[in-house]
Amino acid sequence: MTGRVRVLAAGFGGIGVPGGQDHQTDMYLPALAADPRFEVAGVATAGEDPGRARAAAERYGVVCHESLDAALRADGVDLVCLAAPYETRTEAITAVLEAGRHVLADKPLAPAAADAARLAALADETGVVLVPAHHQRLGGVLRSVRGAVRAGRIGLPWNVQADLLVAGGEPAPGGELANLALHPVDVVLALLGLPVTRVYACGGAAVPEGGHAPVTLLLDHERGVRSTIVCGRLPALRDVPPSAPVVHRYRISGSHGVVLADALKPAADLHTTTGRTPVGTGRDTLAHLLDATWTAVTTGSAELTAWDAVRTGLVLEAAAESLRTGRPAEPARDGEHAERSEG
Structure with a gap:
């Protein structure tokens, strides 16, 4: 892969009550937007209230997709930075992997180690990168x-x-x-x-x-x-x-x-x-996480994989x-x- 990695920021949820934890807004989007190796190409909801996605789209001047499925049908996305609500994260990551897109996934990767193992196996099977945010x-x-x-x-x-x-x-x-x-x-x-x-x-x-x-x-x-x-x-x-x-x-x-x-x-x-x-x-650990993700997407050499999330x-x-x-x-x-x- 040459040129900048085009990123879809999908999901604005996390562990806890709706409207609580939001690593996408607080961590990932600002870091991706500031890194010249990445280009934020759009945002999407992943089952949560669309308010945060719309606010992010306006802030970064990108398109806002009303669903993850709609975003995955769009062309020109190399990597999905996914922070779906904890309860639906496994299904969301599965959909992205099956669409053949690389994933940087918020932690924890899945509610159960067995779910994480299935995601890791699916990433291996589809030949795409799945990086858990163990930064x-x-x-x-x-x-x-x-x-x-x-x-x-x-x-x-x-x-x-x-x-x-x-x-x-x-x-x-x-x-x-x-x-x-x-x-x-x-x-x-x-x-x-x-x-x-x-x-x-x-x-x-x-x-x-x-x-x-x-x-x-x-x-x-x-x-x-x-x-x-x-x-x-x-x-x-x-x-x-x-x-x-x-x-x-x-x-x-x-x-x-x-x-x-x-x-x-x-x-x-x-x-x-x-x-x-x-x-x-x-340099903070999030910057190092983007280093590892960029290297994995562009070269296929992954320092951190979903199997690390399984073991943890x-x-x-x-x-x-x-x-x-x-x-x-x-x-x-x-x-x-x-x-x-x-x-």
Whole structure:
């Protein structure tokens, strides 16, 4: 493929109540419009109220399609950036893949790991790219740490400790496993490259001040490696934008050393008369996600695939089972899915 990648921004929904989460408006469309490698060719609704799509079409000066089906019948679209409502996301992605269009899909890819596996298999079958928005693993610090760990700089890894805490924002219905915990689980899997054999989860009860108490995930990996992940949403903080992370860090211990990674760096503190706000000073993870998507669409070489979403989803489903039962749970394993996601 030569020239700019023409993008359809479809869907303005997410996890939670209608009118809540909208990563399309807040994240994807501004980033795509600012990136010279992409051209926003149109927007479309994906089953939700069309108001946001119409507003976006006016803001970016593009055509607004009243349905995803109508948009897919139009010519001249290479990539669909899809953020359909969580409940209908699987069906929407299926329609785009069957139409032969590449997809950048909001996370989580699907409500169930089995649905994600079907989407991954369909993408393989149709020969198109399906990139899940697991963008945190692509940040510069975590990418460097992953390279160091995989190169044996700390010897054989034996333990990972991870923390991701955000402040304020609207809590996800049913807790933050599929919403927030997805990121550190995906990062740990990318760092180690080792399947999870057992999950124990605890915490996650509602707290009176708003949000949810953090959930702790204890993961046993193959080869005797263990990881501990603490993740959750805290009450709002004055100096932190809603849903912005206040802690996002990893400590990887190995037989010959330890590496510490603060995923919020590089950053500076902006002090004003109203408070202090941390401001990132490097390329953000969304920019790296667009890099990975552009490379996948133009060359067919995908750094991040739907099989990564399958692997993460299986761990999160085991964590949800553990929270329900109070006992450790083993992630469901399928030989084909495991082979593809680990390859």
